Amino acid sequence: MIKMKDLIQDFPHQLQESLNITKQCNLTVDRSISNVVICGLGGSGIGGELIKEWIRSEVKVPVEVCHSYTLPGYVSKSTLIIACSYSGNTEETLSAVDEALESGAVIVGISSGGTLSEKLEAHNFSVIKVPSGLPPRSALAYPLVQVLEVFEQLELLRSSLKNEVMSAVHLLQEHQEEIIAEAEQILNELGSKRLLLYAEDTFRPVLLRTCQQINENSKELAFFNVIPEMNHNEIVGWAQPSDQLLTVFVRSEEELDRNKKRLDLTHGVVSEKAAVRSVHTKGTGIIQKSLYAIHLFDWLSLFRSEENGVDVVEVNVIDYLKAELAK
Structure with a gap:
């Protein structure tokens, strides 16, 4: 099993x-x-x-x-x-x-x-x-x-770049308990809300992976967008408040200066309309920081599945689609 x-x-x-x-x-x-x-x-x-x-x-x-x-x-x-x-x-x-x-x-x-x-x-x-x-x-x-x-x-x-992956292995092993604890904290803040993620565009694949894990493991929807693109459209949507979202900003001290300023400003705008939280990635460089965030949100997806009372492994609707497409 x-x-x-x-x-x-x-x-x-x-x-x-x-x-x-x-x-x-x-x-x-x-x-x-x-x-x-x-x-x-x-x-x-x-x-x-x-x-x-x-x-x-x-x-x-x-x-x-x-x-x-x-x-x-x-x-x-x-x-x-x-x-x-x-x-x-x-x-x-x-x-x-x-x-x-x-x-x-x-x-x-x-x-x-x-x-x-x-x-x-x-x-x-x-x-x-x-x-x-x-x-x-x-x-x-x-x-x-x-x-x-x-x-x-x-x-x-x-x-x-393989040495960076090896360094990430050590990073995750060293911070495993801390990562789990932060995932549990995010879960507590999430409550009945849905997850919305924002980050610099270098983290786009990480945010996509996170939403996929929430979809498949937790059996619910999650959403993301990236800076600077969302500053040209989605940010206007925050004219109305939302009590249905927890907005998590995934941050890095290596952000491009202009993107750092954009993220800070966006955080200020969103915090007036919805619950917000920041996650500060550990490690050096995009590989270590990406794998750190992936591991953190994988744990969150597991804990969310337990809270939702769903089978974290099953993907019955995907199996259904495959069966119907095979006919």
Whole structure:
């Protein structure tokens, strides 16, 4: 029986294990890569969003994340497709891979098995195998680190970032009890409200991941937006007060100066209309801070599921959709 609490608590170890898996990888390509498309959905796709943000200042070629059945029109023989599907059977990713095969692109798969592994191996493409048997959302550490490894092995980054992941492992282990305590504090403040998250745009994938975890684990809706974009539209919506939201500002001492000022001002505006709280991420750099926040909000999603009296693991409505689509 899967125990979500154990899986969340094990996240630092999973990151370490995923780093160990990279030592077994030996990727090569026979051509120059001009752009990269990372394909994946849900728990298998969020890793691509995180990596795209993390490598933004280090990557040598354009990167796009595809959460769709179809690929961008520019995909060609010089494109690298990184296909992520934990089960190996995600139909949207398999459809995108079929297009990639037709285009002659280079493909690397990340999966625990399934049709994706069979398809790519049949075409002599590399597949990085990750441990099976987990809910995809609880296996984030594996595609996350392996996508980073693909970029590093194919020399698409100006410098290695894996040491930052290792530092994050130590950070999470050191602050585990503190993280749990803060998650419990946020839960108490949340009460019957819904969660709304704001942060600098570098944290967009973290906020997206948090909402996904609240959706799947806690079985309720959650919302987010980022600075500076929300200062050009959503902030006007705060003309009316709301007692139905807890607005959590995810902060970092490394924020861009202009964004820091925007966040401070936005906090002031929102605090007059709704309950607010700030979360101050620990660590150095976007990788450590992102993983710290992810771990914190994963715990929150678990505690919220317990408060809601729901099965944290089941995703019956997703199973229903898959069954109906298969007819």
